[in-house]
Amino acid sequence: MGKIEIFDTTLRDGEQSAGVNLHADEKLEIACQLERLGVDVMEAGFPASSRGDFLSVQRIARTIQKCSVAALARSTKNDIDAAWEAIKEGGNPRIHVFIATSPIHMEHKLRMTPEQVVQKAVESVRYAVNFTSNVEWSAEDATRSDWDFLVEIVTKVIDAGATVVNLPDTVGYATPQEYAGMFRYLRERVPNIHRAKLSAHCHDDLGLAVANSLASIEGGAEQIECTINGIGERAGNASLEEIAIALAIRKQVYQAETGLELNQIVRTSRLVSKYTGLAVPPNKAVVGANAFAHESGIHQDGVLKNKLTYEIIRPEMIGLSSNAIVLGKHSGRHAFRNKCEELGIQLDDERFHLLFKHFKELTEKRKEVTDEDIMALAADLTGKEKGTDAYELVFLQVHYGAQGVSTATIGIKTPEGEFVQEAATGNGSVEAIYQTIQRLLPEPIELMDYRIQSTTSGIDSLAEVYVKVKHQGHVGTGRGIDNDVLGASAKALLDAINRIMVKVRAGAVLATNHH
Ligand code: KIV
Ligand code: ZN
Numbered sequence: 001m002g003k004i005e006i007f008d009t010t011l012r013d014g015e016q017s018a019g020v021n022l023h024a025d026e027k028l029e030i031a032c033q034l035e036r037l038g039v040d041v042m043e044a045g046f047p048a049s050s051r052g053d054f055l056s057v058q059r060i061a062r063t064i065q066k067c068s069v070a071a072l073a074r075s076t077k078n079d080i081d082a083a084w085e086a087i088k089e090g091g092n093p094r095i096h097v098f099i100a101t102s103p104i105h106m107e108h109k110l111r112m113t114p115e116q117v118v119q120k121a122v123e124s125v126r127y128a129v130n131f132t133s134n135v136e137w138s139a140e141d142a143t144r145s146d147w148d149f150l151v152e153i154v155t156k157v158i159d160a161g162a163t164v165v166n167l168p169d170t171v172g173y174a175t176p177q178e179y180a181g182m183f184r185y186l187r188e189r190v191p192n193i194h195r196a197k198l199s200a201h202c203h204d205d206l207g208l209a210v211a212n213s214l215a216s217i218e219g220g221a222e223q224i225e226c227t228i229n230g231i232g233e234r235a236g237n238a239s240l241e242e243i244a245i246a247l248a249i250r251k252q253v254y255q256a257e258t259g260l261e262l263n264q265i266v267r268t269s270r271l272v273s274k275y276t277g278l279a280v281p282p283n284k285a286v287v288g289a290n291a292f293a294h295e296s297g298i299h300q301d302g303v304l305k306n307k308l309t310y311e312i313i314r315p316e317m318i319g320l321s322s323n324a325i326v327l328g329k330h331s332g333r334h335a336f337r338n339k340c341e342e343l344g345i346q347l348d349d350e351r352f353h354l355l356f357k358h359f360k361e362l363t364e365k366r367k368e369v370t371d372e373d374i375m376a377l378a379a380d381l382t383g384k385e386k387g388t389d390a391y392e393l394v395f396l397q398v399h400y401g402a403q404g405v406s407t408a409t410i411g412i413k414t415p416e417g418e419f420v421q422e423a424a425t426g427n428g429s430v431e432a433i434y435q436t437i438q439r440l441l442p443e444p445i446e447l448m449d450y451r452i453q454s455t456t457s458g459i460d461s462l463a464e465v466y467v468k469v470k471h472q473g474h475v476g477t478g479r480g481i482d483n484d485v486l487g488a489s490a491k492a493l494l495d496a497i498n499r500i501m502v503k504v505r506a507g508a509v510l511a512t513n514h515h
Pocket of ligand 1 (some may be wrong): 013098138139140141166168169170171201203
């Protein structure tokens with residue numbers, strides 16, 4: 001059996017998904033969960049892109065020790081310096097440097113000749129190996145590049161010291177046969193290929209990202225780059241869980257295995273979905289809510305007689321267990337702490353205390369509290385701006401009007417510590433809430449997206465609301481969790497405003513530093 005290394009890029013390419021902006025605390029928690037999942041490399045971000053990204057990559061590298069932490073850099077000294085500075089304290093840091101190699105990118109985006117691109121690629125790898133021998137080089141848009149040009153440039157970057165060579169299907173254009181063929185072509189013609197690992201990185205524009213990634217193994221790839229739930233630019237990246245399970249279930253075909261803890265898949269998928277606000281479609285392979293639901297009578301009958309009739313994946317394999325211990329009213333702090341540890345929830349003492357309090361409040365209303373509820377309550381405490389710097393909901397009252405006009409009265413605490421309240425009407429309760437919050441803020445807010453989902457099934461489920469808003473020239477997302485959809489809506493909006501304010505403050509600090 002060959003070993004396939006899993007390079008997770010949820011926190012870099014995944015975070016580039018439209019509308020996603022993760023808080024540093026959320027990124028760290030996802031990183032810790034990826035470590036638990038057992039990925040070989042996690043790409044934590046693109047440090048040169050912003051101060052926030054730099055700090056978040058640095059924090060992840062300082063925390064994660066069991067897997068390699070990578071940072072992306074363009075082929076410039078500045079980018080490589082920033083990448084190294086951010087990851088250098090990590091266990092096994094990797095600099096990931098890239099440049100485009102396709103004619104369309106070289107001519108129209110880079111405005112460089114192929115010779116200049118080769119020179120820059122070689123220079124950038126030579127510069128990066130001054131810091132570490134763990135250097136990955138990527139040929140952006142490799143699948144639309146000339147294969148002989150790839151042979152030339154790959155030979156030269158390996159000579160310069162690259163130990164991993166990544167051939168991305170940046171625009172999701174390749175077919176599985178072509179992609180495997182490209183890997184085979186390079187493996188056969190690059191004379192020093194034995195000194196580097198080949199890596200696949202696929203986007204899903206034609207829905208072929210997972211198929212292409214798996215095909216690359218037949219062509220000789222030893223590393224696959226992917227994201228949790230397949231999130232990423234445009235149609236997304238190859239989905240980690242689909243690749244991992246395909247390799248496990250069809251081991252005989254691929255003759256390759258990963259070092260992943262497959263029973264962490266569901267938990268990782270849910271955590272990423274919760275923090276990014278990107279819902280997993282119910283019919284998504286492996287982690288979709290319906291992936292193990294048998295609807296038709298014939299299928300149900302078959303599964304009752306023998307599960308193998310219609311089930312190729314055991315739910316327990318990915319960490320879906322029907323007999324998980326459910327907590328309730330009589331569960332104490334000790335049982336609750338054990339459950340949190342089992343769920344991978346990491347909170348400081350103050351937040352743990354708050355989480356326990358919220359859990360107890362929930363048990364007053366409900367007989368049973370599920371893992372999903374606890375994860376939702378914990379997520380509500382992570383990445384939230386609290387205390388003096390944030391708006392906080394103090395009370396909310398809504399009168400539903402039979403003619404469609406509702407009235408909301410809301411009290412909030414401002415970042416300056418003042419208590420203010422307002423009332424407004426709207427065509428419906430949610431609009432009334434938003435109009436009222438608008439009155440409480442000095443600048444206009446534009447609601448760009450509003451989504452609601454329930455944490456579990458059942459009438460007493462917690463409500464989770466995701467919003468995307470524009471405020472003070474920035475777009476931000478927010479999340480609110482409450483027993484009531486209206487409470488969740490108000491919290492989500494204030495969360496988005498608080499996150500935008502962090503960006504506004506960071507911009508102001510940057511501007512002051514520049515003057
Ligand atoms: O898709 C791509 O080409 C990338 C590179 C930066 C590796 O994400
Ligand atoms: Zn990509």
